[in-house]
Amino acid sequence: MSVPAELIHGAAEVEVTPRGIRPHRLPAWVREQFPDGQLLAMESQTSGVRVVFHTTATRVEMVTCPTWIAYPGADRPRGRIDVYADGELAVRDELSGGDRIEVDLATGRSSLHPGPPHATTIEGLPAGRHRIEIWLPHNESVELLDLRADAPIEVDDADQPLWVHHGSSISQGSNALAPSEIWPAVAARRAGVRLRNLGLGGSALVDPFLARVIRDVPADVISVKLGINVVNLDGMRVRTFVPAVHGFLDTIRDGHPDVPLLLISPLFAGIHEHTPGPGAIDPGSIGTGQVRFLATGTPGDTALGRLTLEVIRRELRSLAERRAADKNLHYLDGTGLYGPADAAGLPLPDGLHPSPEAHQLIGRRFAEYAFTSDGPFAPAGTGPRGADNPESDRRGRTVIELRDIP
Template sequence: MHAVAGLLRGAAELEVTPRGVRPHRLPAWVGEQFPDGQLQSMESQPSGVRINLLTTASTIELVTHPTRIAYTGVDRPRGRIDVYADGELLVRDVLDGGDRIEVDLATGTTAFHPGEPHTTTITGLPPGRRRFEIWLPHNESVEVIGLRADAPIEPDDTPRPLWVHHGSSISQGSNAVAPSEIWPAVAARRAGVELRNLGFGGSALVDPFMARVIRDAPADFISVKLGINVVNLDSMRLRTFVPAVHGFLDTIREGHPGVPLILISPLFCGIHEETPGPGAIDPSSIGTGKVRFTATGTPGDVTLGRLTLQVIRRELASLAERRSADKNLHFLQGTSLYGETDAAELPLPDDLHPGPEAHERIGVRFADYAFNGPFQRRRGHP
């Protein structure tokens, strides 16, 4: 059984467990400083984390133990493991087994159901040395128990530019089918760069500690997508939001003064375009098998500085203009990645998160914009 610690990419730290190692996307000090259950759950789901290796093996087996959150009566697809060989998708393996934490939305009760490990098998490979990239699930936590192969395994240390991206559940991959098909993964694969995904469901809240994580992380380019979770949680008013974003960017610049940085405003989301939060699960969807979301604020009410997506887009554009002395700061309206026309063609399945085709479209559009524009001048630099 091969040790995997030296093969993992895109994780901040590895937690040693009785079974193996669990990748974490945030350093432990964040949880010690602010032990928020939502954030801790999301950061332990290895969205964007890969196992990179070189081998001549004809058979490879990866053993993992998944842990997932399930909702009683709700159909939620299982996580997947994607295996690429020399850049081509070879295996897409749907997880089974593992532990299940089941939440009853009607009663609020939680039950734990233990399960067995899962084995992903790649076999029948023809002779030759290949570069493998194994994408871990974006929507389930996993403990990596071990890696077996019938030939020696080496780390793939091919230098590639590093892109650090921070965003919400959309960036983590909600409603995407597979880990290599979340929009940041689509963009990273298209551009040939290494991804560190700091997209966290419900947790892109302009937190100072997140800015410090980005400040201290190696990065050749950085993007931050802010706004939707602030509206979802109804966590700020205009007076606090704008200074908080300034402070967030100032902190990043302490560690990366000249790195190209793209500030992205929210994608189109009809329920929150003109209606403040908080967001909530639509009660009428409970028991239907498909959760949908709704905005509970008053449509059109932006008094007392209440925030909608339209207000946030306006204010982020103004903020970026006032920071024009920073020639490496670039502003991208999220509606250019997924706008109202896109929503008519590819509706949000749950009224909040894009579906698989929309993730592909967003990733392609971002890659074409960023890596042929703001990020282009640093391409090819390790």
């Protein structure tokens, strides 16, 4: 049978397809209102989306059909599915097959190459009841075709705090090794909270519709990391950026007037610290196996309000100070998560996105800052491992009978 929608966490909704269901991180009204190719590609990639349930099964199998984007001359690793049993990593499964969308970086032309489904299996589970959490790939879209187990499953009804986070490709997990190792997932697992990840590669652009999405979803704590994509795109000036951020925060506050809200400025990225965008792919890096990004603006050209990361941080800090009446609004300088010294020890492989090791570092630092007893999200980071705690509340169980594994 197709994966029951009740088991899917971290998605806005699911789309029924001829083969199964496809989780989406943004609701249909956004996709219809602004069907931008980059936005649609990123929101359908399942960063932070999990299939979660309890079962006494000893073997579980999930069949998916991934869709992945390949760039000839710029090899990128395939996505992975991480399976946790009772909070411990049991399977890390690199995807194979699926539908490949091949994009020519030089011309922008794309072509579709269909492929076979992929099966992820967890077996050898000891006798007893287990909490299974399947993290879907952060960098590929997936259709969920089939879920099979040798015992019934129960819907997970744990009531951990919900953290909603919005950011750029760094928040989506670019360059991370696996879906549970993107920095927001690292932080959420350490803090014991549920994650709704609205990290969208190339699309953290202070869009009003994203603010409305955050306004309308349940949330116990909220964070927004803004700036890097605005500089990459060279999409605003100081005069338009600052009022846009005010409006973004105002819209969120319309739905969450008292929820702890953390505004995060950009992490360190040397190419844009003092040089405006637009950002671009270094043509000399195509075909080398490691694409690199560069800034095409003029260093120091900020007199007319052009934005660099240094300017963004200055303006966001000032904006937060002017909103001091909002006692639940907090500001975090992104270089506290990843700064110049970190770039020297753990350099950005492509000049823009953190390495797998840096994702771990950023996630740990964020959890230690935000979710500890004196942090802005302190009430949310409670309980023994929270979402990973197999002894979570079990009242009102919903049991689902799946087809037995042959």
